[in-house]
Amino acid sequence: QKEVEQDPGPLSVPEGAIVSLNCTYSNSAFQYFMWYRQYSRKGPELLMYTYSSGNKEDGRFTAQVDKSSKYISLFIRDSQPSDSATYLCAMKLTGGGNKLTFGTGTQLKVEL
């Protein structure tokens, strides 16, 4: 079983929809959570970073963390065709761990 599970999709939504992307994890030592966006053949781009349970909002993006359920989500409001990409969740251990552990990524397509 992987430490971080993420549905690979693909997920197809109409323009303007609210998108919900999710990851679950098994290691309760993960304390730092990120979401990256990756366009085809490009490097991952950091979207959101959080370390506490609850919600964090940045423009059209909201990151949600539920440490008790070991579950994180990324919500995208008013989705646009330019949001079409692969979304990767990533996590980092507390206590000085440096590496990020990624999910497999969810491929999102926003259609006109």
Add this chain to the structure above:
Amino acid sequence: DTGVSQDPRHKITKRGQNVTFRCDPISEHNRLYWYRQTLGQGPEFLTYFQNEAQLEKSRLLSDRFSAERPKGSFSTLEIQRTEQGDSAMYLCASSLTGDEQYFGPGTRLTVT
């Protein structure tokens, strides 16, 4: 403000040849990371530098792989005697605090 840069962007090599990739981190970022990403998967951690010291290496980093960061600025990743299984995207990331990691565009390696 320039981001992380990597060179080359794409490398095609024959099995058994040696290859070297370069990463230039964001200036003033003392932490530098190498990851490998295969198709349909999230990036996997390879190694981590703080300044010029290599502080962490993954078990994925076999003895054919070596990474350096001689002056605490740019880093190189060398793969000796390449194998077809080495074909992947090699990603470099840098960080100031160790929390938010910013990725470069990657070097796509194809071993024929």
